[in-house]
Protein backbone atom coordinates (compact mmCIF):
# COMPACT_ATOMS: atom_id res chain seq x y z
CA UNK A 1 0.00 0.00 0.00
CA UNK A 2 1.22 3.53 -0.74
CA UNK A 3 1.90 5.35 2.52
CA UNK A 4 2.77 9.03 3.06
CA UNK A 5 5.01 9.17 6.15
CA UNK A 6 5.18 12.59 7.85
CA UNK A 7 7.64 14.01 10.41
CA UNK A 8 10.33 11.60 9.32
CA UNK A 9 13.92 11.74 10.49
CA UNK A 10 16.76 9.47 9.40
CA UNK A 11 15.93 6.92 12.11
CA UNK A 12 12.30 6.67 10.99
CA UNK A 13 13.42 6.05 7.41
CA UNK A 14 15.98 3.46 8.57
CA UNK A 15 13.67 1.41 10.79
CA UNK A 16 10.59 1.63 8.55
CA UNK A 17 12.56 0.78 5.40
CA UNK A 18 14.28 -2.17 7.10
CA UNK A 19 11.04 -3.64 8.49
CA UNK A 20 9.20 -2.95 5.24
CA UNK A 21 11.23 -5.69 3.53
CA UNK A 22 8.67 -8.10 5.01
CA UNK A 23 5.64 -6.05 3.93
CA UNK A 24 6.41 -4.45 0.58
CA UNK A 25 4.46 -1.22 1.12
CA UNK A 26 5.42 1.82 -0.95
CA UNK A 27 6.75 4.34 1.58
CA UNK A 28 7.07 8.02 0.67
CA UNK A 29 8.84 10.08 3.34
CA UNK A 30 8.17 13.72 4.17
CA UNK A 31 10.29 15.56 6.73
CA UNK A 32 7.62 18.14 7.42
CA UNK A 33 4.96 17.76 10.08
CA UNK A 34 1.40 17.08 8.96
CA UNK A 35 -0.72 20.19 9.52
CA UNK A 36 -3.34 22.27 7.72
CA UNK A 37 -0.51 23.86 5.68
CA UNK A 38 1.13 20.59 4.61
CA UNK A 39 -1.78 18.14 4.26
CA UNK A 40 -1.94 18.81 0.50
CA UNK A 41 1.18 16.62 0.27
CA UNK A 42 -0.96 13.64 1.32
CA UNK A 43 -3.38 14.10 -1.58
CA UNK A 44 -3.96 10.76 -3.29
CA UNK A 45 -2.44 8.63 -0.50
CA UNK A 46 -4.92 6.10 0.93
CA UNK A 47 -2.75 5.77 4.03
CA UNK A 48 -0.93 8.47 6.00
CA UNK A 49 1.52 7.86 8.84
CA UNK A 50 2.18 10.46 11.58
CA UNK A 51 4.01 10.97 14.89
CA UNK A 52 3.49 12.74 18.23
CA UNK A 53 3.66 16.38 17.13
CA UNK A 54 1.66 16.23 13.91
CA UNK A 55 -1.60 18.16 14.27
CA UNK A 56 -4.49 16.08 13.06
CA UNK A 57 -7.52 18.25 13.75
CA UNK A 58 -10.87 18.39 11.97
CA UNK A 59 -9.57 20.64 9.17
CA UNK A 60 -6.67 18.31 8.41
CA UNK A 61 -8.89 15.22 8.54
CA UNK A 62 -11.40 16.79 6.19
CA UNK A 63 -8.63 17.66 3.74
CA UNK A 64 -7.16 14.15 4.01
CA UNK A 65 -10.56 12.61 3.42
CA UNK A 66 -11.17 14.84 0.38
CA UNK A 67 -7.79 13.71 -0.96
CA UNK A 68 -8.70 10.03 -0.69
CA UNK A 69 -7.05 9.09 2.62
CA UNK A 70 -8.82 6.26 4.45
CA UNK A 71 -6.24 5.24 7.07
CA UNK A 72 -4.27 7.32 9.56
CA UNK A 73 -1.48 5.25 11.12
CA UNK A 74 0.06 6.73 14.26
CA UNK A 75 3.56 5.44 14.92
CA UNK A 76 3.19 6.17 18.63
CA UNK A 77 1.01 5.22 21.61
CA UNK A 78 -0.42 8.62 22.63
CA UNK A 79 -3.23 10.00 20.44
CA UNK A 80 -4.01 13.37 22.08
CA UNK A 81 -3.09 15.11 18.79
CA UNK A 82 -5.88 13.43 16.77
CA UNK A 83 -9.55 14.47 16.71
CA UNK A 84 -11.02 10.96 16.79
CA UNK A 85 -14.62 12.16 16.43
CA UNK A 86 -13.76 14.09 13.29
CA UNK A 87 -11.87 11.04 11.97
CA UNK A 88 -14.96 8.87 12.42
CA UNK A 89 -17.14 11.49 10.73
CA UNK A 90 -14.81 11.78 7.75
CA UNK A 91 -14.57 7.99 7.38
CA UNK A 92 -10.88 7.77 8.27
CA UNK A 93 -9.77 4.79 10.36
CA UNK A 94 -7.12 5.57 12.98
CA UNK A 95 -4.64 2.96 14.16
CA UNK A 96 -1.73 3.30 16.59
CA UNK A 97 1.06 1.33 18.24
CA UNK A 98 -0.37 0.80 21.71
CA UNK A 99 2.59 -1.01 23.26
CA UNK A 100 5.97 -1.04 21.61
CA UNK A 101 8.20 -1.10 24.62
CA UNK A 102 7.01 0.23 27.95
CA UNK A 103 10.46 -0.73 29.26
CA UNK A 104 12.15 1.93 27.10
CA UNK A 105 10.09 4.77 28.57
CA UNK A 106 10.18 3.36 32.11
CA UNK A 107 13.98 3.01 32.00
CA UNK A 108 14.34 6.59 30.70
CA UNK A 109 12.07 7.80 33.50
CA UNK A 110 14.30 6.16 36.08
CA UNK A 111 17.34 7.59 34.30
CA UNK A 112 15.98 11.11 34.84
CA UNK A 113 15.19 10.29 38.46
CA UNK A 114 18.69 8.95 39.21
CA UNK A 115 20.36 11.83 37.37
CA UNK A 116 18.49 14.42 39.41
CA UNK A 117 18.79 12.60 42.71
CA UNK A 118 22.59 12.19 42.51
CA UNK A 119 23.16 15.37 40.45
CA UNK A 120 24.95 13.41 37.75
CA UNK A 121 24.23 16.15 35.16
CA UNK A 122 26.13 18.67 37.28
CA UNK A 123 28.93 16.27 38.23
CA UNK A 124 29.51 15.42 34.55
CA UNK A 125 29.99 19.10 33.68
CA UNK A 126 32.21 19.78 36.68
CA UNK A 127 34.59 16.92 36.09
CA UNK A 128 35.12 18.06 32.48
CA UNK A 129 36.25 21.43 33.83
CA UNK A 130 38.60 19.90 36.39
CA UNK A 131 36.29 20.79 39.29
CA UNK A 132 36.21 17.85 41.68
CA UNK A 133 34.35 19.61 44.49
CA UNK A 134 31.33 17.81 45.93
CA UNK A 135 29.61 21.02 47.06
CA UNK A 136 25.94 20.92 46.06
CA UNK A 137 26.08 17.29 44.89
CA UNK A 138 24.59 15.70 48.02
CA UNK A 139 21.94 13.12 47.13
CA UNK A 140 19.58 10.89 49.07
CA UNK A 141 19.03 7.13 49.09
CA UNK A 142 15.93 5.94 47.28
CA UNK A 143 15.61 2.89 49.50
CA UNK A 144 12.73 3.41 51.92
CA UNK A 145 11.45 6.52 50.11
CA UNK A 146 7.97 6.76 48.57
CA UNK A 147 7.30 7.03 44.84
CA UNK A 148 3.91 8.18 43.57
CA UNK A 149 2.95 6.90 40.12
CA UNK A 150 0.08 8.69 38.38
CA UNK A 151 -1.27 6.41 35.67
CA UNK A 152 -0.42 2.74 36.11
CA UNK A 153 -0.89 1.39 32.61
CA UNK A 154 1.92 -0.25 30.66
CA UNK A 155 4.67 2.31 31.33
CA UNK A 156 3.60 3.20 34.88
CA UNK A 157 3.61 -0.51 35.75
CA UNK A 158 7.19 -1.02 34.52
CA UNK A 159 8.37 2.15 36.26
CA UNK A 160 6.82 0.93 39.51
CA UNK A 161 8.49 -2.44 39.04
CA UNK A 162 11.95 -0.89 38.64
CA UNK A 163 11.47 1.45 41.61
CA UNK A 164 10.32 -1.49 43.75
CA UNK A 165 13.71 -3.00 43.01
CA UNK A 166 15.34 0.04 44.66
CA UNK A 167 13.38 -0.73 47.84
CA UNK A 168 10.94 2.14 47.38
CA UNK A 169 7.38 2.08 48.65
CA UNK A 170 5.03 2.68 45.71
CA UNK A 171 1.77 4.63 45.88
CA UNK A 172 -0.34 4.88 42.76
CA UNK A 173 -3.29 6.84 41.45
CA UNK A 174 -5.28 5.56 38.49
CA UNK A 175 -9.06 5.48 37.92
CA UNK A 176 -8.51 1.79 37.10
CA UNK A 177 -6.65 -0.32 39.65
CA UNK A 178 -3.96 -2.43 37.99
CA UNK A 179 -3.92 -5.89 39.63
CA UNK A 180 -0.49 -6.68 38.11
CA UNK A 181 0.92 -3.73 40.09
CA UNK A 182 -0.92 -4.67 43.27
CA UNK A 183 0.60 -8.14 42.94
CA UNK A 184 4.08 -6.75 43.67
CA UNK A 185 3.00 -4.39 46.44
CA UNK A 186 1.87 -1.17 44.74
CA UNK A 187 -0.82 0.57 46.86
CA UNK A 188 -3.55 2.38 44.96
CA UNK A 189 -4.70 5.50 46.74
CA UNK A 190 -6.28 8.92 46.12
CA UNK A 191 -4.36 11.86 44.69
CA UNK A 192 -4.37 13.74 48.00
CA UNK A 193 -2.53 10.93 49.80
CA UNK A 194 -0.11 10.46 46.91
CA UNK A 195 0.70 14.19 46.82
CA UNK A 196 1.11 14.31 50.60
CA UNK A 197 3.36 11.26 50.96
CA UNK A 198 5.42 10.86 47.79
CA UNK A 199 9.09 11.89 47.66
CA UNK A 200 9.11 11.34 43.90
CA UNK A 201 6.08 11.70 41.61
CA UNK A 202 6.17 10.24 38.10
CA UNK A 203 3.49 10.93 35.50
CA UNK A 204 2.35 8.11 33.19
CA UNK A 205 -1.26 9.01 32.37
CA UNK A 206 -2.44 10.01 28.89
CA UNK A 207 -3.13 13.65 28.04
CA UNK A 208 -6.89 14.19 27.89
CA UNK A 209 -9.32 16.84 29.22
CA UNK A 210 -9.15 15.29 32.72
CA UNK A 211 -5.34 15.29 32.90
CA UNK A 212 -4.66 18.62 31.11
CA UNK A 213 -2.71 20.72 33.68
CA UNK A 214 -3.34 18.05 36.32
CA UNK A 215 -0.15 19.32 37.93
CA UNK A 216 -1.07 22.98 38.49
CA UNK A 217 -0.30 25.41 41.31
CA UNK A 218 -2.96 23.87 43.57
CA UNK A 219 -1.60 20.34 43.07
CA UNK A 220 1.99 21.50 43.63
CA UNK A 221 0.95 23.20 46.88
CA UNK A 222 -0.36 19.88 48.19
CA UNK A 223 2.90 18.03 47.52
CA UNK A 224 5.64 17.29 50.02
CA UNK A 225 8.20 20.12 50.17
CA UNK A 226 11.26 19.11 48.13
CA UNK A 227 9.37 16.54 46.04
CA UNK A 228 10.89 15.43 42.74
CA UNK A 229 8.56 15.49 39.73
CA UNK A 230 9.20 13.47 36.57
CA UNK A 231 7.11 13.75 33.42
CA UNK A 232 7.63 11.38 30.52
CA UNK A 233 3.93 11.29 29.53
CA UNK A 234 2.77 14.43 27.69
CA UNK A 235 3.88 18.02 28.31
CA UNK A 236 0.47 19.55 28.95
CA UNK A 237 -0.21 17.26 31.92
CA UNK A 238 1.93 19.88 33.70
CA UNK A 239 1.20 23.60 33.88
CA UNK A 240 4.75 24.68 33.13
CA UNK A 241 4.42 28.21 34.53
CA UNK A 242 3.10 26.82 37.83
CA UNK A 243 6.04 24.44 37.99
CA UNK A 244 8.48 27.29 37.42
CA UNK A 245 6.80 29.12 40.32
CA UNK A 246 7.26 26.09 42.59
CA UNK A 247 10.92 25.74 41.56
CA UNK A 248 11.53 29.42 42.36
CA UNK A 249 9.89 29.01 45.77
CA UNK A 250 12.02 25.88 46.33
CA UNK A 251 8.93 23.81 47.19
CA UNK A 252 9.57 21.64 44.14
CA UNK A 253 12.91 19.97 44.76
CA UNK A 254 13.72 18.74 41.25
CA UNK A 255 12.09 18.38 37.86
CA UNK A 256 12.79 15.85 35.12
CA UNK A 257 11.04 16.30 31.79
CA UNK A 258 11.07 14.29 28.58
CA UNK A 259 8.04 16.14 27.26
CA UNK A 260 7.06 19.80 27.19
CA UNK A 261 3.78 21.57 26.53
CA UNK A 262 5.09 23.53 23.52
CA UNK A 263 7.56 20.88 22.36
CA UNK A 264 6.15 20.90 18.83
CA UNK A 265 8.10 24.09 18.10
CA UNK A 266 11.38 22.71 19.47
CA UNK A 267 11.84 18.98 19.77
CA UNK A 268 13.34 16.73 17.09
CA UNK A 269 15.05 19.73 15.43
CA UNK A 270 18.65 20.97 15.63
CA UNK A 271 18.09 24.57 16.74
CA UNK A 272 21.63 25.09 18.05
CA UNK A 273 22.21 27.97 15.62
CA UNK A 274 18.85 29.61 16.30
CA UNK A 275 17.61 32.07 18.91
CA UNK A 276 14.98 30.14 20.85
CA UNK A 277 11.90 32.29 21.28
CA UNK A 278 10.18 30.24 23.99
CA UNK A 279 10.99 32.14 27.22
CA UNK A 280 9.21 29.62 29.44
CA UNK A 281 11.38 26.79 28.13
CA UNK A 282 14.51 28.92 28.42
CA UNK A 283 13.65 29.74 32.06
CA UNK A 284 13.40 26.03 32.81
CA UNK A 285 16.94 25.56 31.51
CA UNK A 286 18.34 27.98 34.09
CA UNK A 287 17.54 25.80 37.11
CA UNK A 288 20.32 23.53 38.41
CA UNK A 289 17.69 21.01 39.57
CA UNK A 290 15.94 20.60 36.20
CA UNK A 291 16.90 18.01 33.59
CA UNK A 292 15.18 18.00 30.21
CA UNK A 293 15.43 15.50 27.38
CA UNK A 294 13.71 16.03 24.03
CA UNK A 295 11.03 13.32 23.95
CA UNK A 296 13.45 10.43 23.68
CA UNK A 297 11.86 8.01 26.16
CA UNK A 298 10.73 5.78 23.30
CA UNK A 299 14.03 6.01 21.44
CA UNK A 300 15.66 2.58 21.73
CA UNK A 301 16.53 -0.03 19.12
CA UNK A 302 13.86 -2.35 20.48
CA UNK A 303 11.09 0.23 20.57
CA UNK A 304 11.89 1.63 17.11
CA UNK A 305 11.82 -1.85 15.62
CA UNK A 306 8.48 -2.64 17.30
CA UNK A 307 6.99 0.71 16.24
CA UNK A 308 8.00 0.17 12.61
CA UNK A 309 6.79 -3.44 12.52
CA UNK A 310 3.42 -2.74 14.18
CA UNK A 311 2.78 0.34 12.03
CA UNK A 312 3.40 -1.60 8.83
CA UNK A 313 1.30 -4.52 10.12
CA UNK A 314 -1.55 -2.08 10.92
CA UNK A 315 -1.40 -0.88 7.31
CA UNK A 316 -1.32 -4.47 6.02
CA UNK A 317 -4.44 -5.37 8.02
CA UNK A 318 -6.25 -2.37 6.55
CA UNK A 319 -5.19 -3.22 3.00
CA UNK A 320 -6.27 -6.84 3.45
CA UNK A 321 -9.67 -5.79 4.82
CA UNK A 322 -8.96 -7.61 8.09
CA UNK A 323 -10.16 -6.38 11.52
CA UNK A 324 -7.86 -3.59 12.73
CA UNK A 325 -6.46 -4.86 16.00
CA UNK A 326 -5.01 -1.47 17.00
CA UNK A 327 -7.86 0.77 15.87
CA UNK A 328 -8.82 3.85 17.92
CA UNK A 329 -12.49 4.85 17.86
CA UNK A 330 -13.93 8.31 18.54
Ligand code: NAI
Nearest residue numbers: 078151152153154155156174176204205206232233297298
Ligand atom coordinates in the same frame (compact mmCIF):
# COMPACT_ATOMS: atom_id res chain seq x y z
P1 NAI B 1 -1.62 3.07 29.01
O1 NAI B 1 -2.87 3.38 28.29
O2 NAI B 1 -1.14 1.67 29.08
O3 NAI B 1 -1.73 3.60 30.53
C1 NAI B 1 -2.25 4.85 30.87
C2 NAI B 1 -2.86 4.72 32.26
O4 NAI B 1 -3.28 6.02 32.68
C3 NAI B 1 -4.09 3.80 32.30
O5 NAI B 1 -3.94 2.83 33.31
C4 NAI B 1 -5.23 4.76 32.59
O6 NAI B 1 -6.27 4.16 33.37
C5 NAI B 1 -4.51 5.85 33.37
N1 NAI B 1 -5.25 7.10 33.45
C6 NAI B 1 -6.18 7.59 32.59
N2 NAI B 1 -6.65 8.76 33.07
C7 NAI B 1 -6.02 9.00 34.23
C8 NAI B 1 -6.10 10.04 35.19
N3 NAI B 1 -6.96 11.06 35.04
N4 NAI B 1 -5.29 9.98 36.26
C9 NAI B 1 -4.44 8.93 36.44
N5 NAI B 1 -4.34 7.91 35.57
C10 NAI B 1 -5.11 7.95 34.47
O7 NAI B 1 -0.51 4.00 28.38
P2 NAI B 1 1.09 3.82 28.42
O8 NAI B 1 1.52 2.98 27.27
O9 NAI B 1 1.50 3.44 29.78
O10 NAI B 1 1.56 5.32 28.12
C11 NAI B 1 1.29 6.37 29.01
C12 NAI B 1 1.58 7.67 28.33
O11 NAI B 1 2.99 7.79 28.12
C13 NAI B 1 0.98 7.78 26.89
O12 NAI B 1 -0.34 8.26 26.93
C14 NAI B 1 1.90 8.74 26.24
O13 NAI B 1 1.36 10.04 26.38
C15 NAI B 1 3.21 8.65 27.03
N6 NAI B 1 4.31 8.11 26.23
C16 NAI B 1 5.49 8.80 26.21
C17 NAI B 1 6.56 8.33 25.49
C18 NAI B 1 7.88 9.05 25.48
O14 NAI B 1 8.70 8.79 24.59
N7 NAI B 1 8.16 9.92 26.42
C19 NAI B 1 6.45 7.11 24.68
C20 NAI B 1 5.19 6.42 24.83
C21 NAI B 1 4.16 6.93 25.57
